[in-house]
Amino acid sequence: MNLKRIALAALIGAMVSGIAYAQTTTTHYTPNPSDMGDFDHHKLCTWKLTDIDLSTREIVSASLSFDNIRNWNAEPNVLHMYLFDNAKYNGVKGFFDDNPNNENVTDLTDDFINPRYHNGKDATGANAPWLINPGTASTFLVDKSFGTSATDYKYDFIANGKANVLTQYLLNGNNLAFGFDPDCHYFNDGVKFSITTRPASSPGGQYGNQIPEAGTVSLLAIGAGLIGSILVRRRK
Numbered sequence: 001m002n003l004k005r006i007a008l009a010a011l012i013g014a015m016v017s018g019i020a021y022a023q024t025t026t027t028h029y030t031p032n033p034s035d036m037g038d039f040d041h042h043k044l045c046t047w048k049l050t051d052i053d054l055s056t057r058e059i060v061s062a063s064l065s066f067d068n069i070r071n072w073n074a075e076p077n078v079l080h081m082y083l084f085d086n087a088k089y090n091g092v093k094g095f096f097d098d099n100p101n102n103e104n105v106t107d108l109t110d111d112f113i114n115p116r117y118h119n120g121k122d123a124t125g126a127n128a129p130w131l132i133n134p135g136t137a138s139t140f141l142v143d144k145s146f147g148t149s150a151t152d153y154k155y156d157f158i159a160n161g162k163a164n165v166l167t168q169y170l171l172n173g174n175n176l177a178f179g180f181d182p183d184c185h186y187f188n189d190g191v192k193f194s195i196t197t198r199p200a201s202s203p204g205g206q207y208g209n210q211i212p213e214a215g216t217v218s219l220l221a222i223g224a225g226l227i228g229s230i231l232v233r234r235r236k
Helices: 003-022 163-171 214-235
Strands: 025-029 043-049 057-071 078-084 091-096 138-144 151-156 176-183 191-199
Touching: 057 163, 078 163, 138 151, 163 176
Parallel strands: none
Antiparallel strands: 025 191, 043 091, 043 176, 057 151, 057 191, 078 138, 078 176
């Protein structure tokens, strides 16, 4: 293969990559409150997100990130994290799994697994419907401990092999929910779910019919001109 053919192949490859890149879309979601109430150790909570349509798109990357998160003291601690197909309440909803009169936490029980509060009563004895409907699909994400020094933490769904289940949950109703059971109290400067998608591949492996962005059109025009120039020179 001569240099002109190599250059032509490289140019076409760059154009295809550019088209795919230009069609990616990144969306960031933040809860209200943005710090999830600093993950009060007396409460577990769910954060439900809705209207995330993947019917014609596929996930390129997805992450759940925590800005400057730290535990309030140096005692043993764990933040239990889950992904749910759905939750009862939109947005952020809390549930007492420890009596608010208890100042220190010694019980690190994961109350998404333990059913002790799944019967309509919370840790205070008050009537409180459980946050997840029976039979809802769930996926354990991670048990994460933190020190007293602030740090940025990111859970990567691709790196942890959870992209497929994330896709399945979103395709079932265009929603999902995160579950957090904090044992103990985690101050932070914000929680964020980020997802990058692109047009879903067809059976032939090509991207679906999408209207190219302005930058993509420019790239195509430049590339077509260069390819034409190479072909004209070859004919001469």
